[in-house]
Each structure stands twice: as C-alpha cells, then as structure tokens.
Amino acid sequence: MTSARDGAPPFLTRVQIQNYRSIAACDVRLGPLTVLAGPNAAGKSNFLDAIRYIHDALGSSPGQALESRGGLQEVLHRGRSGQADSFRIRLEIRLRPERTHLPHMLKAAYTVEVGTHPQGGHSPVVRREELEEIDGHSYADGSGPRLVWQPEEAALEPVLLPREARDELVLPRTTRSNRETRALYRYLRRMRFYELLTPVLRAVDDTPGSRGVQPLGERGESLARVLHALAREYPWAKETIDGYLATMIDNAVGLDGVEVPEADLALVVGRFRGEDGQIVKVDRRSLSEGTLRLAAVLAALFQPEALTGDIPFVGIEEPEISLHPPMLGALYDALVAAADNTQVVVTTQSADLLDNAAADPEHLLVVRDDGTGSVIGPIDQAGRRLLGEGVLTLPELLRSGELRPVLPQPGAGEDR
Numbered sequence: 001m002t003s004a005r006d007g008a009p010p011f012l013t014r015v016q017i018q019n020y021r022s023i024a025a026c027d028v029r030l031g032p033l034t035v036l037a038g039p040n041a042a043g044k045s046n047f048l049d050a051i052r053y054i055h056d057a058l059g060s061s062p063g064q065a066l067e068s069r070g071g072l073q074e075v076l077h078r079g080r081s082g083q084a085d086s087f088r089i090r091l092e093i094r095l096r097p098e099r100t101h102l103p104h105m106l107k108a109a110y111t112v113e114v115g116t117h118p119q120g121g122h123s124p125v126v127r128r129e130e131l132e133e134i135d136g137h138s139y140a141d142g143s144g145p146r147l148v149w150q151p152e153e154a155a156l157e158p159v160l161l162p163r164e165a166r167d168e169l170v171l172p173r174t175t176r177s178n179r180e181t182r183a184l185y186r187y188l189r190r191m192r193f194y195e196l197l198t199p200v201l202r203a204v205d206d207t208p209g210s211r212g213v214q215p216l217g218e219r220g221e222s223l224a225r226v227l228h229a230l231a232r233e234y235p236w237a238k239e240t241i242d243g244y245l246a247t248m249i250d251n252a253v254g255l256d257g258v259e260v261p262e263a264d265l266a267l268v269v270g271r272f273r274g275e276d277g278q279i280v281k282v283d284r285r286s287l288s289e290g291t292l293r294l295a296a297v298l299a300a301l302f303q304p305e306a307l308t309g310d311i312p313f314v315g316i317e318e319p320e321i322s323l324h325p326p327m328l329g330a331l332y333d334a335l336v337a338a339a340d341n342t343q344v345v346v347t348t349q350s351a352d353l354l355d356n357a358a359a360d361p362e363h364l365l366v367v368r369d370d371g372t373g374s375v376i377g378p379i380d381q382a383g384r385r386l387l388g389e390g391v392l393t394l395p396e397l398l399r400s401g402e403l404r405p406v407l408p409q410p411g412a413g414e415d416r
Contacts, residue, residue, distance in 0.1 A: 009105075010343045011187065011312035012051070014092035019077035019084035020053075021046040022374040025408060028365055033339035036347045036376075037354070037398060038367035043374025044347035047367065048315050050089050051345075052193045054112060059189055062114045063124045063167040072116065072124040079372060086115020086127055092134065093184060099309065100183040108133050108184055112169070129170055131181070191313040194300050196220045198322075201292040202284050205266040209259065215311060216303050220296045224266035226303050227257030227295070234307060241298040244334050248294060248327040253279055255287075255295040268292070290322040297331070301338035313343045320350045329356035351395035359394050361387060366405035377405035 010032050017026040022043040036044040049069075056065035066072050077084045088111065095106040113128035174181040197219045205224040207214060213229040214222050230238040242254030253271040260266065270282035270291060284292075297319040305311040319335075320328050328350060336358045338344050348354075354364075361384065367376050379387070383403055386392045397403045 009094050013094050016090040017050045019087040020050045024077050024373045026376045033363050034345045035363050036365050036367050042367040042369045044367045055191050061167050088113040187312045190311050192311050193315040195317045196296045198289045201296050209264050216300050223296055224257035224268045226299045237302045247330050249291050293322050306342040315345045317347050319346050320353045325352040328352040332356035332359050351398040355395045366403050375405050380404045380406045
C-alpha cells in the first residue's frame with residue numbers, strides 16, 4: 001500500500017509475514033500513515049506485533065522476545081494442515097540521508113526466520129537472518145543487492161545466517177565502522193509501540209528528571225515529563241495537543257505535566273473551563289479515562305523525538321478507546337498531522353474514527369479472518385467501487401461489514 005499523502009518517506013515501506021500467529025501469509029506496503037481496520041479478533045494486533053517482535057528480538061534475543069508472547073508454540077501459525085515449524089518476518093526499510101549521514105537514501109530489507117531446531121525439539125533457533133541493500137545506488141561491479149554486513153569477510157552474495165542454529169542475531173553485533181548497518185539497527189530499535197493503560201497514565205511519574213526527556217513508555221509511562229518537555233521545547237506542539245483536547249473533550253482547555261523538583265516527581269494536571277467561564281485545574285485522580293488516554297495518544301504522536309524523526313515509527317493499538325464516538329473524527333486529523341514527522345500505524349475497529357474528510361482509502365489496510373487465518377490487504381475492488389460511486393462512505397463500508405481486503409495472490413509473502 002502506498003499512501004496518497006506527500007509527507008516524508010515512510011520508514012517501513014513493505015512488510016512480509018509468514019506463519020506468525022493468525023497470519024499465514026501477508027505482503028503489504030505501508031505509507032506515512034497506515035490504518036489497520038477490521039472487526040475484533042481479525043488479526044490487526046498480530047500484524048503490529050510481528051513488527052514489534054523484530055524490535056524486541058534486536059534488544060534481547062529471539063528466544064527472550066518469544067517468552068513474553070507465551071513461547072514459540074503460541075506464535076507459530078496453526079492452519080488446516082497443522083502447525084508451522086517456523087515463522088518469517090521481512091521488513092523493507094528506508095532511511096533518509098540526514099539520518100545516516102550517507103550521501104544517498106538507504107533502502108534495505110531485513111529478514112528474520114525463527115523456528116524449531118531442524119534436528120528436533122521445541123526451543124527457538126534462528127533459521128535465517130539476512131540484511132540486503134535494495135534499489136540502492138549502483139555498484140561498479142554490478143553486484144546489485146549486497147549484504148550490508150559482512151561476517152567473517154563474507155562475499156557480496158546474500159548469505160543465510162547463522163551457519164549453526166542459535167538464539168542470537170548478528171545485526172546487533174555488527175561493528176560501528178559500518179555506518180549503514182548500525183543506523184538500521186539503531187532506528188529499528190527506536191520504533192515505539194503503544195498499548196496505553198489508564199492506571200499508568202494516572203500515576204505519579206517518578207522517572208528521574210536527571211535522565212533528560214525519555215520517550216513515552218509503551219503503557220504511557222513518563223506522560224507528565226513528555227508534556228512538560230513539549231511545553232518547554234516545542235510550545236507549538238503542546239498547543240496543538242491542547243487544541244485537540246479542547247476540540248474532543250467537553251470543557252477541556254489542556255493537560256499539563258507539572259514537575260515537582262524537590263521530590264524529583266512529575267504529575268499530570270488538567271485545565272478545564274468551569275460554568276462561570278473561569279479555568280480550573282483538575283487533579284490527575286479526577287481526570288476521566290478518555291481524557292488521559294487521548295492526551296497519551298497525542299503525546300505519543302507529537303513527543304519530541306517523533307517531531308525530530310528520531311522515533312521513525314509509532315504504532316498505537318486502538319487509539320479511539322474510551323473516547324466519545326462523535327469526537328473521533330478529529331483524532332484522524334491528528335494522525336495525519338503526526339505522519340508528517342514520523343510513520344504512524346494504528347489499529348481500529350471504529351467506523352467513527354474514519355468519519356473525517358482526511359480519511360483516505362489509500363491509508364487503509366483491511367484485516368479480516370476468512371476462517372483459516374488473517375487476510376490483510378488494501379480495500380478490494382468491490383469496496384472501491386462502492387466508494388467511488390458514492391453508494392457508501394468509508395465509515396459506512398466498515399459498519400456494513402462490506403470492507404474487505406484484496407485477496408492475496410498465490411505466492412504472497414514469498415521473497416522477491
């Protein structure tokens with residue numbers, strides 16, 4: 001899928017998945033903004049989790065990343081013919097020159113395959129790890145795609161790694177002298193994924209202020225410090241967040257992060273307009289779940305490192321939770337605006353989120369369960385015809401159950 005927007009080039013341009021949870025095969029394109037839309041339990045979260053798995057495995061190991069997911073057997077796809085013995089994830093990545101300090105756009109593909117040991121057993125091992133530069137600048141020897149790292153002076157031809165099965169990845173261990181490889185590793189690790197929890201958002205922020213501004217935590221940790229940093233360093237972004245809050249929450253004026261230096265703490269305080277028109281402050285414990293969650297979603301989208309591009313990818317699970325349906329269309333405006341700075345991928349089952357003139361069918365990947373697993377793809381021809389002829393709007397298409405993905409072609413998900 002390619003977004004119709006003319007924003008910055010997306011970090012992940014293509015995602016291929018085989019045998020990961022409910023996904024038997026998937027091969028899709030991503031744009032600056034991608035909305036995974038479909039009914040509950042269709043597999044939207046599994047798609048986002050596959051990308052997150054790469055992030056987690058690079059930070060620990062493939063086996064450790066599986067432990068929090070219930071182990072290898074819980075992740076391997078189960079089809080009519082039985083359970084797969086491995087899964088494969090391939091990401092096509094694009095890094096702009098200003099991020100790598102290279103003279104050209106870096107385009108690469110990173111593949112990881114994890115499964116059971118070929119000689120038996122249930123312990124996960126890396127069956128394949130591959131990193132190749134694609135569609136890049138030409139080489140004098142005409143070698144074309146090449147291995148970006150070269151373990152043990154490997155030749156330019158792509159190599160299946162490692163030679164002996166093991167639970168570790170090579171990419172995190174490449175030398176700093178290979179700027180291309182290190183940049184790819186660094187930015188894959190800088191991706192952020194959010195499943196926000198209200199108790200975390202409501203809690204006092206006790207992260208040490210001496211550590212500087214930290215990214216918003218995956219559950220919403222450090223919300224107060226992020227809001228405080230935005231007010232100090234990016235006041236226009238803080239005003240943008242407050243503007244969305246005022247539009248979507250009755251009587252809201254804004255939400256602030258207030259630091260308590262003597263205790264090295266920070267907490268969230270709301271500003272609301274009272275019946276007499278005066279602005280009153282509301283304690284974090286009295287803020288509604290919808291107000292806190294909306295503030296956290298907006299903070300994730302507009303946090304300092306997302307504005308600078310140092311966070312290249314922000315994934316958010318169902319940002320519409322706890323928000324009043326009539327107000328959700330305005331949230332789509334925020335997603336579009338944030339995609340000018342960082343790639344945004346969200347999951348949703350809400351037709352109300354799509355009730356906005358900015359909701360472009362080209363932003364959508366439709367997720368449906370066809371009885372054998374998740375099918376993921378752009379809107380199918382029948383749906384596009386209904387939209388094009390004005391028979392149904394995008395929200396109506398989702399509500400009616402007529403929003404369906406293009407069926408995968410034979411061989412979908414295989415390497416090019």
